Amino acid sequence: MPHIRASGLAKSFDRTRVLHDIDLDLPEGAFLALLGPSGCGKTTLLRLIAGLEVPDAGQLHFGDRMILGPNRFVPPEDRNLGMVFQSYALWPNMTARGNVEFALKARRLPAADRNARVEEMLRAMGLVHLADRRPHELSGGQRQRVALARSLALRPSLLLLDEPLANLDAHLRHRMLAEFRRLHAATGTTFVLVTHDQDEAMAVASHIAVMDDGRIQQVGTPEDLYRRPATPMVARFIDHGITLPVTVATVRDGRCDLTVGDGALSLPGSARPGRGWLCLHRADLRQAEGRGHLQAEVLSQTFLHGRYLTHVLPQGLEVDSLSVAVDRPLPVQSRIGIDITGGWVIDRDPQGPRRTAPAAMVHAHA
Ligand SMILES: Nc1ncnc2c1ncn2[C@@H]1O[C@H](COP(=O)(O)OP(=O)(O)OP(=O)(O)O)[C@@H](O)[C@H]1O
Ligand SMILES: [Mg+2]
Structure with a gap:
């Protein structure tokens, strides 16, 4: 459950800046939602944290450990994190149970512990009756749940989720959100969830970072964003402001x-x-x-x-x-x-260079 600190992260693709000067300070055990419209850079930021992209500038620390910085790049497999991405990939020739079990075998967990953990995850994700099916015999939402079970089984200290509920119907989505809250409380894992659905973000997150156009506009509690927006974008974006x-x-x-x-x-x-x-409002x-x-x-x-x-x-x-x-x-x-x-009153004319949020600094809930 690391304390995650990013400073000055920037990323361009083909000379187009898609992330500008991202600062983030996330306490241990937080549940952060990255929220913003399509194309604002949420997935790119998550991939930087995961180590699947390399930034053009900036630093990243997990606790005291520098993960990214001058002459430093810790590869994804050494970051002790779990990921479930928009395009999750399951092993096609393994069953659902096999997929969940695979990484645990690689970690050489004793068989009894391994089985207990696999069964716990299959049960939590409502997959027990589907455990012997292969991915092509599952629906999109079921595959997504296998991908979640597989990541959670490893008990990572940081779990990165990119729109993990996008393929689920409303009922299942509510169940999974409740399951996220339960897992977060039970494990102390730091969660970072990407979503463009603010109800989803408000339902689970202790902190929400609102992104727009490659920048973090504000980081705050759901109530901060609603009652004390830092920028006009946040004011309009949250709950039809x-x-x-x-x-x-x-x-x-x-x-x-x-x-x-x-x-x-x-x-x-x-x-x-x-x-x-x-x-x-x-x-x-x-x-x-x-x-x-x-x-x-x-x-x-x-x-x-x-x-x-x-x-x-x-x-x-x-x-x-x-x-x-x-x-x-x-x-x-x-x-x-x-x-x-x-209501809440903010400046209409930007102050100095455009660094909007009152430094993207957040504090854990007591
Ligand atoms: N590999 C890439 N090459 C070029 N451009 C890219 C690449 N990946 C992302 N982009 C661009 O970077 C911007 C941010 O993309 P990103 O996928 O981070 O957005 P997002 O906020 O996750 O959007 P969505 O909600 O639609 O998933 C977009 O304009 C996208 O077209
Ligand atoms: Mg995305």
């Missing part, structure tokens, strides 16, 4: 006095005076009794979850539309007031 352009007048004790449209309010944030983004908007912070014209309504989801065009704001849940039907083109009941 909304960013509204605002002007910050003064900042005192972490609270920002700001104007949005022609409304004034005070909210927490990290912004400096000047142009800012107010980051919020639909739950932070509600129809005002009176004039409200914003005035808006009703565009359309949809009845959803017992309320009327109302799409409105706010006045005096450079945004396309907002959605607010209200209790009654409203005529199209009528005007309503909207109150903003929460």
